[in-house]
Amino acid sequence: xxLFIYKSLIVIFLVFVLFHTTIGYVLRDYEGKIYNTFDKxxxxxxxxxxxxxxxxxxxxxxxxSQEDAALLNDFINKIRSEINSSK
Amino acid sequence: MKTLIKDNFILILLSFLxxxxxxxxxxxxxxxxxxxxxxxxxxxxxxxLLNSFGTETIRETALLKYNEILTFTPNLFxxxxxxxxxxxxxxxxxxxxxxxxIEEPQEYFYLRHIAxxxxxxxxxxxxxxxxxxxxxxYYTPLIGFVLYILTPRMYGNSxxxxxxxxxxxxxxxxxxxxxxxxxxxxxxxLIILSLFCALTTSTRIIGLLFPLCFLxxxxxxxxTAKSKDIIVKYSIVFIISYLTFLYLHWPYLWTLDLNGVxxxxxxxxxxxxxxxxxxxxxxxxxxLPVYYVPLWIMITTPIYYLxxxxxxxxxxxxxxxxxxxxxxxxxxxKRDDLWSTSKEQxxxxxxxxxxxxxxxxxxVNLVLISGWRHFYFLNFFIIYYSCYSYDHLFEKYKNYxxxxxxxxxxxxxxxxxxxxxxxxxxxHQSSYFNNLxxxxxxxxxxxxxxxxxxxxxxxxxxxxxxxKEKIVIGTASWTPLEDARSMIKRELWDKLxxxxxxxxxxxxxxFSNHYYEVNNKFNKKYEIPENFYLYKKLVINGTHIYSLFxxxx
Numbered sequence: 001x002x003l004f005i006y007k008s009l010i011v012i013f014l015v016f017v018l019f020h021t022t023i024g025y026v027l028r029d030y031e032g033k034i035y036n037t038f039d040k041x042x043x044x045x046x047x048x049x050x051x052x053x054x055x056x057x058x059x060x061x062x063x064x065s066q067e068d069a070a071l072l073n074d075f076i077n078k079i080r081s082e083i084n085s086s087k
Numbered sequence: 088m089k090t091l092i093k094d095n096f097i098l099i100l101l102s103f104l105x106x107x108x109x110x111x112x113x114x115x116x117x118x119x120x121x122x123x124x125x126x127x128x129x130x131x132x133x134x135x136l137l138n139s140f141g142t143e144t145i146r147e148t149a150l151l152k153y154n155e156i157l158t159f160t161p162n163l164f165x166x167x168x169x170x171x172x173x174x175x176x177x178x179x180x181x182x183x184x185x186x187x188x189i190e191e192p193q194e195y196f197y198l199r200h201i202a203x204x205x206x207x208x209x210x211x212x213x214x215x216x217x218x219x220x221x222x223x224x225y226y227t228p229l230i231g232f233v234l235y236i237l238t239p240r241m242y243g244n245s246x247x248x249x250x251x252x253x254x255x256x257x258x259x260x261x262x263x264x265x266x267x268x269x270x271x272x273x274x275x276x277l278i279i280l281s282l283f284c285a286l287t288t289s290t291r292i293i294g295l296l297f298p299l300c301f302l303x304x305x306x307x308x309x310x311t312a313k314s315k316d317i318i319v320k321y322s323i324v325f326i327i328s329y330l331t332f333l334y335l336h337w338p339y340l341w342t343l344d345l346n347g348v349x350x351x352x353x354x355x356x357x358x359x360x361x362x363x364x365x366x367x368x369x370x371x372x373x374x375l376p377v378y379y380v381p382l383w384i385m386i387t388t389p390i391y392y393l394x395x396x397x398x399x400x401x402x403x404x405x406x407x408x409x410x411x412x413x414x415x416x417x418x419x420x421k422r423d424d425l426w427s428t429s430k431e432q433x434x435x436x437x438x439x440x441x442x443x444x445x446x447x448x449x450x451v452n453l454v455l456i457s458g459w460r461h462f463y464f465l466n467f468f469i470i471y472y473s474c475y476s477y478d479h480l481f482e483k484y485k486n487y488x489x490x491x492x493x494x495x496x497x498x499x500x501x502x503x504x505x506x507x508x509x510x511x512x513x514x515h516q517s518s519y520f521n522n523l524x525x526x527x528x529x530x531x532x533x534x535x536x537x538x539x540x541x542x543x544x545x546x547x548x549x550x551x552x553x554x555k556e557k558i559v560i561g562t563a564s565w566t567p568l569e570d571a572r573s574m575i576k577r578e579l580w581d582k583l584x585x586x587x588x589x590x591x592x593x594x595x596x597x598f599s600n601h602y603y604e605v606n607n608k609f610n611k612k613y614e615i616p617e618n619f620y621l622y623k624k625l626v627i628n629g630t631h632i633y634s635l636f637x638x639x640x
Contacts, residue, residue: 002414002416002424003414003416005310010411016450029377032376036374039362041605
């Protein structure tokens, strides 16, 4: 009986250590990575940054360069023509 | 008595020296981040008790002081809600402050500082007594005592940290009473032990592991005990007296209702979940890496402490392992499974306690901030296992006087180096880093997390602005700077205007100890305005403690 209790305790302990040094560690690591990467502060910083960039774009003379504007125009026209042809 | 003095002459001499050192230096320390809250807690519960027991005069003084705290520091947490903290340190100090009617803020904080240091010193003496009983060598207990007191971060905190350092002190004393019980098993010693277990638990909830380990070891003893009845009796008496003592002195239990019993542990896990700057990265404190505490210990404990700790732990582990693999169902000679003597039983108990802490640390997602101060009680294990190594070495070379003297000389020289570091860090020993850490690497950690430097910075501002009638000081870190007024003479308070973190650009000075609860790469709330220049920065041994910025004229 006594040996059974000791063995059980040792097995429980080893399983515990094994779990926490393998699966537990990986889970905790990923959980930490997710929460630390997407924390409120970073998200609001990115949101602010996007707002600032949009405001800067509106206030500046041009958002796109002449070349990019022409390229985008051609691209949108092509998509539009393809959509129209499928009707 | 004469023999006692003669036997422990060096301990008495060293204790006296440390006491003198403490008395001469305790006024150099600023006010710790927790001290105002602890004082408030002390007075809250003092008033609570005085409503039933106190005399009119004492009651009035205590109430006046409590109201003064509410006015002076309105942002502190409400004690009714944060009632989980023990009152063992705070209540007697509040009582002393009341009966002696100490009115000068500096004086009552000084009283707390010297009291905390003396308790720490007393716990060192208990550790010496424990080591003396445990190890036969003359030098081991003395080395243990010196290392314990001189551990830089512990020494620094012992003057202002009435929570973590006080817990370390009580925790250490508890081991002495455990050994006292296993050496002389009787109900008197058991009740004393249960009292100290209760004090340990109320001081910090992690102290609950101590009585649990005690009961677990009693359970293991029952396998080989002659009479199982006595083990059952000990367990029952221990549990009853432990719970009684706990209830008698822990306000958290007084205010607990039936609903609270089911969520008993919940308040201990409350956290604001601030951002912590650790190892060069920003983490939410709930999601710190698992190596947070181990790394802090590795970089802030003197290297030779660590080497001897690992050696001692290895020796103890291998010894216990050998015992475990030789356990038999029935022994031919009467013996316990894991120990043969009370000294070995102490080792096993300490080992189990240490493992229980590791298991708890791994299994529960603890919210940690401010370095490893919540785990400063681990210093007991660091010192104990170091002593285990020293004793092993002394035992091994006891017949080789030259080697023995060389070991003692090396320990002496290494301790001298620690004393030198204590001297250069003074009074910021709580920001100590060991020699492994480069100046550059120190920048990856929060340093003055206990905001000890506030007083120093305000004194610096006052020195620079003697002619000014008003001085406006802003803060660029997560620090209630205005609380540091308590360590400044009352007549100067009107001169100081604290604006906190808002309107920094209009202040005359800005203080920062570079301790933030936000990621300052993304959050600019602590940014120093452009109309300021760096007026002073305190750097000790490459450790950046604080910066003071002054407005450009």
